[in-house]
Structure formats: C-alpha cells, structure tokens
Amino acid sequence: MIEQKGILFILSGPSGVGKGTVREHLFKQKTDLQYSISMTTRDKREGEVDGVDYFYKSREEFETLIEQDELLEYAKYVDNYYGTPRKYVEETLASGKDVFLEIEVQGAMQVKKRFPQGVFIFLFPPSLDELKNRILGRGTESEELVLNRLREARNEIEMMHAYDYVVVNDEVQRAVDKVQAIIASEHCRRERIEADYKKILEAEL
Amino acid sequence: MIEQKGILFILSGPSGVGKGTVREHLFKQKTDLQYSISMTTRDKREGEVDGVDYFYKSREEFETLIEQDELLEYAKYVDNYYGTPRKYVEETLASGKDVFLEIEVQGAMQVKKRFPQGVFIFLFPPSLDELKNRILGRGTESEELVLNRLREARNEIEMMHAYDYVVVNDEVQRAVDKVQAIIASEHCRRERIEADYKKILEAEL
Numbered sequence: 001m002i003e004q005k006g007i008l009f010i011l012s013g014p015s016g017v018g019k020g021t022v023r024e025h026l027f028k029q030k031t032d033l034q035y036s037i038s039m040t041t042r043d044k045r046e047g048e049v050d051g052v053d054y055f056y057k058s059r060e061e062f063e064t065l066i067e068q069d070e071l072l073e074y075a076k077y078v079d080n081y082y083g084t085p086r087k088y089v090e091e092t093l094a095s096g097k098d099v100f101l102e103i104e105v106q107g108a109m110q111v112k113k114r115f116p117q118g119v120f121i122f123l124f125p126p127s128l129d130e131l132k133n134r135i136l137g138r139g140t141e142s143e144e145l146v147l148n149r150l151r152e153a154r155n156e157i158e159m160m161h162a163y164d165y166v167v168v169n170d171e172v173q174r175a176v177d178k179v180q181a182i183i184a185s186e187h188c189r190r191e192r193i194e195a196d197y198k199k200i201l202e203a204e205l
Numbered sequence: 206m207i208e209q210k211g212i213l214f215i216l217s218g219p220s221g222v223g224k225g226t227v228r229e230h231l232f233k234q235k236t237d238l239q240y241s242i243s244m245t246t247r248d249k250r251e252g253e254v255d256g257v258d259y260f261y262k263s264r265e266e267f268e269t270l271i272e273q274d275e276l277l278e279y280a281k282y283v284d285n286y287y288g289t290p291r292k293y294v295e296e297t298l299a300s301g302k303d304v305f306l307e308i309e310v311q312g313a314m315q316v317k318k319r320f321p322q323g324v325f326i327f328l329f330p331p332s333l334d335e336l337k338n339r340i341l342g343r344g345t346e347s348e349e350l351v352l353n354r355l356r357e358a359r360n361e362i363e364m365m366h367a368y369d370y371v372v373v374n375d376e377v378q379r380a381v382d383k384v385q386a387i388i389a390s391e392h393c394r395r396e397r398i399e400a401d402y403k404k405i406l407e408a409e410l
Contacts, residue, residue, distance in 0.1 A: 165395055
C-alpha cells in the first residue's frame with residue numbers, strides 16, 4: 001500500500017576504531033539491511049565473485065565513472081581505486097531496502113555532500129576513559145605529546161560534527177545494539193512517516 | 206566523569222490508541238526510565254500512596270501551583286485537576302535519569318511549549334489499513350460521515366506534526382520495542398554526545 005523508500009545508513013569513524021568488526025557482527029544478525037558492494041580496480045582474488053565481493057572495473061572504466069559522477073564516494077589506496085557505486089545504492093533504496101555503507105571518514109564526507117538525507121553514524125574509540133587517558137598519557141610525557149593528542153582528539157570531535165549519531169565502540173555487541181536501535185528509530189521519525197500518511201489521504205480521497 | 210542529564214520522553218496520541226497499555230508493557234521490562242508521577246486534586250483511594258500513585262493536593266494548592274508555573278502541563282477532568290509537576294521532572298532529569306510521561310495530546314502540546322528539548326513520540330492507531338477503512342467505511346455510509354472521518358484523520362496527522370517520532374500501535378510488543386529503540390538511539394544523538402566530549406576536553410586541559 002505504501003511505497004516506502006529505504007534509508008541510507010553510513011557507519012564511519014577514525015581508522016582503527018573497529019568499523020569492520022561492528023559491520024560484520026551487524027550482518028551476522030537478522031537484518032533487512034542491504035550491504036553496499038564496493039567497486040574497485042584491484043585484481044579479483046581467487047574465490048571472489050564479481051557483484052558479490054566487489055564490482056571489478058578497469059582503471060579506465062573507473063575514471064570514466066568518476067567523471068560521470070557515478071560514484072557516491074571514492075578513494076585511491078596503493079594505486080587502486082575503491083568506491084561506492086551511486087546507481088546501485090539509489091536503485092536499492094528505491095526498491096524499499098535500507099542500504100548500509102561502512103566507509104572511511106573522507107568517503108563519508110563525500111557521501112554527505114551528495115546524499116545529505118543519509119543517516120550518518122560516527123563510531124568513536126572504545127571508551128571515554130581511553131580518550132582521557134590518551135590525552136593525558138601517564139603524566140610523564142612531554143607537554144608537546146599531550147598537546148598533539150589533544151589536537152587529535154579535537155580533530156576527531158570536529159569530524160563528529162557532520163554526523164547524526166555517535167556510537168562508542170566500548171564493546172562490539174553494545175555498539176551493534178545501538179546501531180540497530182538507530183536503524184529502528186529512524187524508521188519511526190515523523191518526517192518520513194508523515195509523508196506516507198499524507199500520501200494515503202491524498203490517494204484515497 | 207560525565208554528568209549526563211536525563212532525557213524527557215513524552216508518549217502521547219489520540220485517545221483510545223493504547224498509550225496506557227504501551228506504557229505498562231514498557232515498565233514491565235528492564236528500564237532505567239523514571240515514570241513521572243502526576244499530581245491530582247482527586248481523593249486518595251484505598252491502597253494508594255502519596256508520591257507513588259499520585260501527589261495529592263487540595264484544589265487551592267493545585268491552583269496556586271498553576272499560577273506559579275509549577276506544572277509542565279495540566280488538565281481538568283470531571284471537576285478534578287491532573288497535572289505533571291515541573292520540579293519533579295526537572296530534578297529527576299538533573300540527577301541523570303530519563304523521565305517518561307504518558308499524557309493526552311493537549312498536555313503534550315503544553316509540555317512542548319515549556320520543554321521543547323523533550324523527545325515527543327506519537328502513538329498512532331493500530332494500522333494503516335484501519336485508518337483507510339475508518340475513512341472509507343463500508344462504502345455504504347453517507348458522504349458526510351466519510352468527510353467527517355477524513356477531517357478527523359487529517360486532524361490526527363496534523364497533531365503528529367509537533368512530534369519527533371511516530372509509532373504505529375499495531376501490536377503492543379512491537380510498539381514497545383520501537384519506543385525502546387527510540388530511547389536508546391536518542392542517547393546516541395550527536396548533539397548530546399558532542400557536548401559531553403567537549404566538556405571532557407575543556408575540563409581536562
């Protein structure tokens with residue numbers, strides 16, 4: 001009766017924070033989420049399947065896609081491109097399925113520009129105590145080191161500013177539960193539901 | 206380490222939608238929520254305890270509290286006042302606990318004016334099909350009746366506009382799960398977390 005479009009969820013955060021682990025645990029559970037398959041120019045490894053592990057493209061194809069704005073985000077690592085195909089995401093959302101991206105902070109900022117209606121989740125280092133300890137160190141470090149850490153923490157907190165939610169990765173299952181709660185609650189947001197209800201009223205009478 | 210203030214959650218919706226049932230089931234589960242005890246001028250019934258079932262006040266006390274803006278919301282039913290004491294809510298929130306109100310739509314609108322930072326959840330009638338059936342009836346009703354229902358549905362949807370979330374009460378446990386997800390996810394909202402992290406940075410250095 002209602003054609004509800006899917007929601008795009010983006011999990012990101014500083015490198016080393018455990019994004020991949022949280023994503024893996026999330027997809028081990030019962031979920032209606034669709035994981036977005038990335039596109040890459042790196043060689044297909046044994047056992048990998050095109051359209052399952054990655055969409056494999058030549059460098060020329062990839063660069064053409066960049067020019068045609070066919071990537072929601074992309075980056076180059078060690079001479080190979082990696083990116084998120086825009087059409088795949090858009091078509092999956094249009095079919096009513098939620099899409100889940102797990103990407104680096106730089107990529108998330110590219111997605112934010114092209115797709116601000118996405119739901120951006122920032123995965124934060126394990127604990128507030130760790131943040132505090134990392135900043136202060138053991139009390140024996142040089143002022144410079146402490147200042148560097150403070151700057152780093154400030155940078156992380158500033159990146160956080162572009163996100164809708166912050167999940168502290170203190171324990172994988174707790175973090176996964178929070179991501180699940182965010183997904184469930186976003187489907188209850190009035191802005192989304194209201195439009196659907198208005199559509200019914202207009203369609204029926 | 207962090208002094209996090211509690212969040213005020215308001216569950217409301219059209220009368221007969223099942224707010225009380227959802228609230229009861231919610232509080233049967235493990236929860237850190239504090240239910241806000243109402244204030245009333247009606248007589249204490251046998252077995253009821255002041256400060257547990259209600260805060261019992263005389264009519265003069267209640268009217269003085271209204272004048273002093275000590276009620277987050279209030280209404281009069283059958284010659285008795287019922288209301289939500291502002292101080293109790295504010296002190297519980299300040300102690301770091303979430304507070305949960307289950308109130309009528311008119312009361313929720315009063316709370317919204319005084320406490321816009323609350324999280325407003327609108328409980329919607331059992332199903333979209335029911336809404337549709339209620340509007341169209343059996344096809345044998347007068348045009349006037351159908352128009353009345355349409356007007357009523359429009360009013361409900363317009364009330365919805367002041368809320369943050371809409372939960373369809375199609376099944377009690379599903380509705381409770383959604384309310385729980387909303388509570389968990391609101392604690393992850395960046396606006397709240399960011400302020401806490403900034404406080405740590407400022408306090409520590």
